[in-house]
Amino acid sequence: MDIRIGMIGYQFMGKAHSHAYRDIPFFFESKAKPVLKALCGRNIEAVKEAADRMGWESVESDWRELIKRDDIDVIDIVTPNHTHAEIAIAAAEAGKHIITEKPLALTVEEAKQMKEAVEKHNVIHMVCHNYRFVPAIQYTKKLIDEGKLGKIFHFRANYLQDFIIDPGFPLIWRLKKEVSGSGALGDIAAHSIDLGRYLVGEMDEVVAMSQTFIKERPLGEMSGGLSASASSEEMGEVTVDDAVAFLVRFNSGTFGTFEASRFATGNRNRNTIEINGEKGAIRWDMEQMNNLEIYLTDDQEGMQGFRNVNCTEEVHPYAGAYWPAGHIIGYEHTFIHLLYEFCEAIVNNRQAKPDFHDGYQNQLILKAIEQSAETKKWIDIPKA
Amino acid sequence: MDIRIGMIGYQFMGKAHSHAYRDIPFFFESKAKPVLKALCGRNIEAVKEAADRMGWESVESDWRELIKRDDIDVIDIVTPNHTHAEIAIAAAEAGKHIITEKPLALTVEEAKQMKEAVEKHNVIHMVCHNYRFVPAIQYTKKLIDEGKLGKIFHFRANYLQDFIIDPGFPLIWRLKKEVSGSGALGDIAAHSIDLGRYLVGEMDEVVAMSQTFIKERPLGEMSGGLSASASSEEMGEVTVDDAVAFLVRFNSGTFGTFEASRFATGNRNRNTIEINGEKGAIRWDMEQMNNLEIYLTDDQEGMQGFRNVNCTEEVHPYAGAYWPAGHIIGYEHTFIHLLYEFCEAIVNNRQAKPDFHDGYQNQLILKAIEQSAETKKWIDIPKA
Amino acid sequence: MDIRIGMIGYQFMGKAHSHAYRDIPFFFESKAKPVLKALCGRNIEAVKEAADRMGWESVESDWRELIKRDDIDVIDIVTPNHTHAEIAIAAAEAGKHIITEKPLALTVEEAKQMKEAVEKHNVIHMVCHNYRFVPAIQYTKKLIDEGKLGKIFHFRANYLQDFIIDPGFPLIWRLKKEVSGSGALGDIAAHSIDLGRYLVGEMDEVVAMSQTFIKERPLGEMSGGLSASASSEEMGEVTVDDAVAFLVRFNSGTFGTFEASRFATGNRNRNTIEINGEKGAIRWDMEQMNNLEIYLTDDQEGMQGFRNVNCTEEVHPYAGAYWPAGHIIGYEHTFIHLLYEFCEAIVNNRQAKPDFHDGYQNQLILKAIEQSAETKKWIDIPKA
Amino acid sequence: MDIRIGMIGYQFMGKAHSHAYRDIPFFFESKAKPVLKALCGRNIEAVKEAADRMGWESVESDWRELIKRDDIDVIDIVTPNHTHAEIAIAAAEAGKHIITEKPLALTVEEAKQMKEAVEKHNVIHMVCHNYRFVPAIQYTKKLIDEGKLGKIFHFRANYLQDFIIDPGFPLIWRLKKEVSGSGALGDIAAHSIDLGRYLVGEMDEVVAMSQTFIKERPLGEMSGGLSASASSEEMGEVTVDDAVAFLVRFNSGTFGTFEASRFATGNRNRNTIEINGEKGAIRWDMEQMNNLEIYLTDDQEGMQGFRNVNCTEEVHPYAGAYWPAGHIIGYEHTFIHLLYEFCEAIVNNRQAKPDFHDGYQNQLILKAIEQSAETKKWIDIPKA
Incomplete structure (x- = not known):
């Protein structure tokens, strides 16, 4: 089962997530197959360069457009913290599964709204405490x-x-x-x-x-x-x-x-x-x-x-x-494991941990x- | 110059101090020569046994008697904490130099009195923070x-x-x-x-x-x-x-x-x-x-x-x-160094650190x- | 520039090499782009399964057939040691660049022949001493x-x-x-x-x-x-x-x-x-x-x-x-670096180290x- | 029981041995009581200074005189290696127990003679492999x-x-x-x-x-x-x-x-x-x-x-x-343990290990x- 990812952001964490998605099917047996569908960022030239290097199929410069796309199952948010809430809530409303970098939000209030949004729209949600x-x-x-x-x-x-x-x-x-x-x-x-x-x-x-x-x-x-x-x-x-x-x-x-x-x-x-x-x-x-x-x-x-x-x-x-x-393995493998669990949750239609509840707490x-x-x-x- | 020690207590810390006094002249050149004059404790049989094993010349069962002795320059207090103040103050009044195990006292009030006593009677004083x-x-x-x-x-x-x-x-x-x-x-x-x-x-x-x-x-x-x-x-x-x-x-x-x-x-x-x-x-x-x-x-x-x-x-x-x-050296050497500094202070008539001021603070x-x-x-x- | 790999063997080392080829363009900028063209092994069912999991485009059950293919630039040998020589010499004769697991061969004689073959046919050659x-x-x-x-x-x-x-x-x-x-x-x-x-x-x-x-x-x-x-x-x-x-x-x-x-x-x-x-x-x-x-x-x-x-x-x-x-990074990254150097050597038409000379020595x-x-x-x- | 030591040499190892003898009765219960009877070396002024610092009762400038003394039970040899044999053999002949620094001797021949001498004269002998x-x-x-x-x-x-x-x-x-x-x-x-x-x-x-x-x-x-x-x-x-x-x-x-x-x-x-x-x-x-x-x-x-x-x-x-x-304890304690075993062997009239047999081997x-x-x-x- 393809899990089509749309990721917003492409710096340090974007690199870690992209790599992990690529490695999951190599190392782990699963029905889930992550697909690097679209990479999104404001500087479209930089996004194109990053997408090319990291293997993303397409690019977007406006995250709102990304969220609208039918060919995206998951929104992965690796942007600075103050943008998480708005994006995540919109993504939830669009019925996308959501994974976001930590901390979940800028404030408790935002975090609460994010948690309520994902619960209301019944999507799978996870927050990237990778060291678990x-x-x-x-x-x-x-x-x-x-x-x-x-x-x-x-x-x-x-x-x-x-x-x-x-x-x-x-x-x-x-x-x-x-x-x-x-x-x-x-x-x-x-x-x-x-x-x-x-x-x-x-x-x-x-x-x-x-x-x-x-x-x-x-x-x-x-x-x-x-x-x-x-x-x-x-x-x-x-x-x-x-x-x-x-x-x-x-x-x-x-x-x-x-x-x-x-x-x-x-x-x-x-x-x-x-x-x-x-x-x-x-x-x-x-x-x-x-x-x-x-x-x-x-x-x-x-x-x-x-x-x-x-x-x-x-x-x-x-x-x-x-x-x-x-x-031995290294730092990047923590993201492989985390995103593997996220994909497993989606393909099995169950919740993964740590989720937005954890992020809110x-x-x-x-x-x-x-x-x-x-x-x-x-x-x-x-x-x- | 002989520095004649009277020590009260003979358990864990008594052993550490006794050993250190014995080792000082072996390892360090100094005018000071610590003499294990008298060991004091309430159980006179146990004190005798300890004195014999550790090389003390004489024993006392009452610390007040020890303090009265003319052949004692230093009172070394290695008894439980609640006894430090009374002994130290009496020793200061008797003009003895004083070294005591840490913590200096049971309470701030005791510590203050101890500090005042040693300053008033102008004796050398030190507290055993050996890890320094x-x-x-x-x-x-x-x-x-x-x-x-x-x-x-x-x-x-x-x-x-x-x-x-x-x-x-x-x-x-x-x-x-x-x-x-x-x-x-x-x-x-x-x-x-x-x-x-x-x-x-x-x-x-x-x-x-x-x-x-x-x-x-x-x-x-x-x-x-x-x-x-x-x-x-x-x-x-x-x-x-x-x-x-x-x-x-x-x-x-x-x-x-x-x-x-x-x-x-x-x-x-x-x-x-x-x-x-x-x-x-x-x-x-x-x-x-x-x-x-x-x-x-x-x-x-x-x-x-x-x-x-x-x-x-x-x-x-x-x-x-x-x-x-x-x-390498070990734990016991910390006491050798501390008591060496104490003896040096006495023989040179200067204050050592850490002293009762430090203990009080x-x-x-x-x-x-x-x-x-x-x-x-x-x-x-x-x-x- | 595509570097089309044909790999023989698919166990422990086959996994390490496959993963490394996939990761090279992700982490390193280069004109070289390794392509996982064909995976070869005697048990065709197992090879198919492995190729699918690791991302190889096609499979072969006979290494001689693999070597004949026009769409292969590199022969990567990760089979047991006694097979290295025959394969490598044939690959050299076919003008393929060659990378092989260590030790280079079973015997000195084989190693010498392998070295002579790659030199005669002027192909790029490397041996996998990954710890370098x-x-x-x-x-x-x-x-x-x-x-x-x-x-x-x-x-x-x-x-x-x-x-x-x-x-x-x-x-x-x-x-x-x-x-x-x-x-x-x-x-x-x-x-x-x-x-x-x-x-x-x-x-x-x-x-x-x-x-x-x-x-x-x-x-x-x-x-x-x-x-x-x-x-x-x-x-x-x-x-x-x-x-x-x-x-x-x-x-x-x-x-x-x-x-x-x-x-x-x-x-x-x-x-x-x-x-x-x-x-x-x-x-x-x-x-x-x-x-x-x-x-x-x-x-x-x-x-x-x-x-x-x-x-x-x-x-x-x-x-x-x-x-x-x-x-930190881990064991698998040693292969990324080694195979990156191999691809760089090919794309720049220069020899990489350690090569068959090193393997022979x-x-x-x-x-x-x-x-x-x-x-x-x-x-x-x-x-x- | 007093065990009266005569030690020849007073540098690095002399210091380690002297210290150990002093510490044995402090830390270990035993019938044996080592007595630092005489320190021997050619430079009598230096020997006197060392004896004073380390607590030896008397000094000698000629090891032959030391061996003759009736008030010596043990000869402890901490001189350079080429002197061990002559001293040890003479000491054995004089009926002294012997402890010597390692290696036992300069040559196998010397070692053999030393071993034969101590066995013939039936004295306790030990060689200082302190790391045991x-x-x-x-x-x-x-x-x-x-x-x-x-x-x-x-x-x-x-x-x-x-x-x-x-x-x-x-x-x-x-x-x-x-x-x-x-x-x-x-x-x-x-x-x-x-x-x-x-x-x-x-x-x-x-x-x-x-x-x-x-x-x-x-x-x-x-x-x-x-x-x-x-x-x-x-x-x-x-x-x-x-x-x-x-x-x-x-x-x-x-x-x-x-x-x-x-x-x-x-x-x-x-x-x-x-x-x-x-x-x-x-x-x-x-x-x-x-x-x-x-x-x-x-x-x-x-x-x-x-x-x-x-x-x-x-x-x-x-x-x-x-x-x-x-x-923790340190380097010097290895000598305390070794010499404690030596004294125990003497007081119990049994052989200690490692002995001259071990030194010879x-x-x-x-x-x-x-x-x-x-x-x-x-x-x-x-x-x-």
């Missing part, structure tokens, strides 16, 4: 669900980057609140929050601290990935957080600690979690994403220690689709964190 | 002081243990507020706080969360080190925190995150810090205490990464006293953290 | 060529696997000399040898030891990747080495030590090299393939240590084609090692 | 003896240093064959050989390669530890190996690979072993000596990986004498390796 789909993370979920770690005492997540410590790094869209919603918070802490919810459950309350180390930057543009160059000597105000930390009480009684920063010198993309439970513990670092450190309290005395497990064996989720044990948490950082108070986290 | 004296930490201090890391953005400290996750682990003194003051907070977070103050400076405000995972435990006793066994089926209430986390704004503008737990399954004694600055970063883990990971932003592009430095070279503080490069921070955890509010940290 | 194409390895080559490591004292390579320690693991083709040529030697040590030649240069002499720990195994088949299951209770003789180690004198004066084993319990695919030079050193492990540990002797005293460099920055070879720094070394292991003598290594 | 006494190594021995690793396939040992890569490093005694016997071979490979014999058993045959990278050096002296400075512009010939590698067949069928070098840039003292057995595997690195990586084949599928065990728990040999779990292996490197042949290893 690392085999080591999926395996951790399995261990927790099977009770292998017992009751969870601690969830500890750091997401550390350092790409903007240079004061000459320009004021890209990720540093403007009106476009991105927030800084390290919505960009990277949102991933840690999703992992926390996925692995440990809902959060009840939070207290947070945030900081903007460099308050003004030269104007400039992204030049691909997370690189950028200043295009002007004119300065603009940074309106988002450079770093955020928060303490969380999970509903399960788990003690949660989180930190995210773009000023963590020496860390390119250090996305780590640690979980300590009554029967075991795990540690994981995205920069060594194939490895999962596992500790079990019932290991024999004298031989207790974190095991360094290379999650590339058939028993590890998704790993059997690739190479023999010990032959994530947004409620992001808002509570922002409120806490502003008001310097503990904030109760509403349930979506 | 790891060569890798001293070297980090040097790097920071020389500006090698630049302005510090982040200070991140975890102190993770797991020795009480078993509900059958008994209600030892460390779990009773009236004896220990607090739990993971005063026992281990206090060390992280000291490292933060030492390396980054004073703290302005804090918000904290704490938790007691197991609220009742069987009565029982320490059996040495951090081991213990239940002596009864009777249960008692745990009145201290099992875990604590806090967010700190340093006066320097540094963004501080701390966590300490005795429920961090899989971690025996994982005391870590990470510092991210504009010119460099470090990472350190006490379980690999000889190693310091150092990152420098001006390393050549393409060759940037954390260097794993084995701090066993002559250029590393204290390391030259020991073995050739690559031959640490106590003020501990109190602010407790207040924050109770009231769920940010707390301004008073300056000693 | 890890960014960290290419970057190491660059460091060496620029003199950053100085004169090389040591080259140390281990290639450790453990997939056959179970005596019940069957007698697959990799364990039969007549099909595979040798065991751990040709299968994995051949890779280490190629890395040694690539990074340090030619080898002058060698002494070796080899061992077959389990001499008889049940008959059975590969079931994909490196998995297999016994199909019979009948036993057959293992005729290749399970482990091999050898000491090498490089022409450069470098001291070389090598070990390869399929009995290195706990190691799924631990392919490591270490190089020590007068100005620096590197360490690398394929299971953490994105990381390169770099040591420089002129780093400041006190801050000398191996740097852990994540080779995912634009400055690292090939890495700029993918994701932002800190977002590698084979001469493999033979010398086998001779040494048999005769228990040092063997001079002939130059191709 | 790391808790992680002792624990490995226990695992092997209990069959936890099963039949051993591989023993892999590297001992890598880099302290002489600078051509300006002087021609110290360790670089002169007539004083040291050999270079990296006798100094550090001898330790790896001892670990191999201890853990896996006797060796049957060996083939070796050795190299001297820098053939001439300025004359000069040790200045403590492994540091040294040139004292002259005059050059002298280096007459020992800078690096050695050898392949070994153990009697058990284990496949042994060894390398030792003082030119392994970036490695201060990287003494590693790896053992792969049919039921499990271990990895160990002296620079992280408290850690033992343990792999067990019967761990549950999906959770197989090397466990990182911190061997600081009561169940680990010797560890219970020190600090709570997770509080080690010497036979060293000689076989030298012969193999010279003759470029496999050499059968005689049994002592």
Whole structure:
């Protein structure tokens, strides 16, 4: 069954999604066959170039036109955060299945409307918290669900980057609140929050601290990935957080600690979690994403220690689709797995996770964190 | 010059101090020569046995008698926390130099009185934040002081243990507020706080969360080190925190995150810090205490990464006293360095650091953290 | 320019190559466009299924027919080792460019004929030593060529696997000399040898030891990747080495030590090299393939240590084609890079490396090692 | 029971031994009480200074006088290798128990005479292969003896240093064959050989390669530890190996690979072993000596990986004498354990291991390796 994709946006995430769609049928058996139908962006020349390189059949310069097309089943939204809501709602109204990059929206209100729209129009919807789909993370979920770690005492997540410590790094869209919603918070802490919810459950309350180390930057543009160059000597105000930390009480009684920063010198993309439970513990670092450190309290005395497990064996989720044990996969595979699940959901007419409900709940948490950082108070986290 | 020590207490810390005094003249050249004059404890038989094993010349069963002795220059206090104040104040009044285990006291009020007493009586005083004296930490201090890391953005400290996750682990003194003051907070977070103050400076405000995972435990006793066994089926209430986390704004503008737990399954004694600055970063883990990971932003592009430095070279503080490069030292050496500095201070009639001022400031921070955890509010940290 | 591929074989390596051809134009700009023209194998039903899954346009059951086809520019040989020579020579005679899996051939004689055939018929030829194409390895080559490591004292390579320690693991083709040529030697040590030649240069002499720990195994088949299951209770003789180690004198004066084993319990695919030079050193492990540990002797005293460099920055070879720094790639990308270079060579009508000359030289070394292991003598290594 | 030590030599090893004797009664309960009776060396002023610093009761300038003394039970020999035999034989004749640094002697002939002398005179004898006494190594021995690793396939040992890569490093005694016997071979490979014999058993045959990278050096002296400075512009010939590698067949069928070098840039003292057995595997690195990586084949599928065990728990040999779990020990503790065993042997009138038999066998292996490197042949290893 062809699943005809129309994607809006074609930068870093557009590349990741395009590649993943192409790889799904290569690695996974499925009735679903993603078709790269149309790529959409405002700069039609750039879109054409990207479509050609990445294998899209056609292009559009106006997303409204894309949504109108009959030959599109799925709208994939990889544009900056402030555009997600309008596009997604329109797509839902047009009966398209929708996948969108995270965070779901710019605000809680938008997120709520998006969630209501997809539910009302009964389309399949998903939000791209791709780190859920690392085999080591999926395996951790399995261990927790099977009770292998017992009751969870601690969830500890750091997401550390350092790409903007240079004061000459320009004021890209990720540093403007009106476009991105927030800084390290919505960009990277949102991933840690999703992992926390996925692995440990809902959060009840939070207290947070945030900081903007460099308050003004030269104007400039992204030049691909997370690189950028200043295009002007004119300065603009940074309106988002450079770093955020928060303490969380999970509903399960788990003690949660989180930190995210773009000023963590020496860390390119250090996305780590640690979980300590009554029967075991795990540690994981995205920069060594194939490895999962596992500790079990019932290991024999004298031989207790974190095991360094290379999650590339058939028993590890998704790993059997690739190479023999010990032959690692990388960042891009998280999107293959996520979009595979999305396509499976469509072809089987069932909902996939994480969905707009998750995206909305994530947004409620992001808002509570922002409120806490502003008001310097503990904030109760509403349930979506 | 003989420095005649009278030590009160003879368990885990008593052993660490005794060993250190014996080793100082072996490894370090100094005019000071510590003499293990008298060991004091209430159970005179046990004290005698300990004194014999550890090389103390005489014993006392009453610390007041010890303090009266003319042949004692230093009172070393390694008893549980609730006894520090009374002993230290009496020792100061008797004109003895004083070294005490951390935390300085049970309460801020006690700590203040202790500080005032040693200042009034003009004795040398020190508090045993031994982790300052790891060569890798001293070297980090040097790097920071020389500006090698630049302005510090982040200070991140975890102190993770797991020795009480078993509900059958008994209600030892460390779990009773009236004896220990607090739990993971005063026992281990206090060390992280000291490292933060030492390396980054004073703290302005804090918000904290704490938790007691197991609220009742069987009565029982320490059996040495951090081991213990239940002596009864009777249960008692745990009145201290099992875990604590806090967010700190340093006066320097540094963004501080701390966590300490005795429920961090899989971690025996994982005391870590990470510092991210504009010119460099470090990472350190006490379980690999000889190693310091150092990152420098001006390393050549393409060759940037954390260097794993084995701090066993002559250029590393204290390391030259020991073995050739690559031959590691251990936990006990932190006490050798600390007590060496204490003896040097006495023989040179100058003050050593960390002193009772530091202990008092640490106590003020501990109190602010407790207040924050109770009231769920940010707390301004008073300056000693 | 279309480069029309005809591939013979479709198992583990066939999958890796197919995937790589598909990904090349996605990630790399080039005039070359690989076209998956025809897939060939004896079991036509299986070939059809594979071709469909992997995106090949047509199928063949007889490689001779494939070679005859006018619409094929390249013959890609991923069949067991004993078939390489006949196919490659025929393909060369037909004027096809040729890429073949390693080791080049079953014997030195075959390798020589293959080399002569491609030279005579003036086609582009390459052999799949894919580990050369890890960014960290290419970057190491660059460091060496620029003199950053100085004169090389040591080259140390281990290639450790453990997939056959179970005596019940069957007698697959990799364990039969007549099909595979040798065991751990040709299968994995051949890779280490190629890395040694690539990074340090030619080898002058060698002494070796080899061992077959389990001499008889049940008959059975590969079931994909490196998995297999016994199909019979009948036993057959293992005729290749399970482990091999050898000491090498490089022409450069470098001291070389090598070990390869399929009995290195706990190691799924631990392919490591270490190089020590007068100005620096590197360490690398394929299971953490994105990381390169770099040591420089002129780093400041006190801050000398191996740097852990994540080779995912634009400055690292090939890495700029993918994701932002800190977002890792995996095993399959080595084939993308290798086949990209092959296509570039074709489109630019120049030779690529490693070529059949390298494959032949590698084979001469493999033979010398086998001779040494048999005769228990040092063997001079002939130059191709 | 007092065990009165007379030690000859007072440099690096003299310091390690002196410290260990002092620490034994502090950490270990025993009837034996080592007494630092007399320190001996030719430069009496230097000896006096050393004796004073390290706590020796008296001094001697002539080892023959020392041996004559009635108040000496043990002769401890920490002088350069070429002096061991004469001293040890005289000490045995005088009825002294003897402990000597490794390698036992300069030559096999000397070693044999030493062994015969101690046996004839029925004294306790030991040779200082201190790495046996790391808790992680002792624990490995226990695992092997209990069959936890099963039949051993591989023993892999590297001992890598880099302290002489600078051509300006002087021609110290360790670089002169007539004083040291050999270079990296006798100094550090001898330790790896001892670990191999201890853990896996006797060796049957060996083939070796050795190299001297820098053939001439300025004359000069040790200045403590492994540091040294040139004292002259005059050059002298280096007459020992800078690096050695050898392949070994153990009697058990284990496949042994060894390398030792003082030119392994970036490695201060990287003494590693790896053992792969049919039921499990271990990895160990002296620079992280408290850690033992343990792999067990019967761990549950999906959770197989090397466990990182911190061997600081009561169940680990010797560890219970020190600090709570997770509080590490260092290099010097290996000597405490070794000399503790020596004293226990004396007080219980039984032989300790490793003894002169082990030292002699080690010497036979060293000689076989030298012969193999010279003759470029496999050499059968005689049994002592």
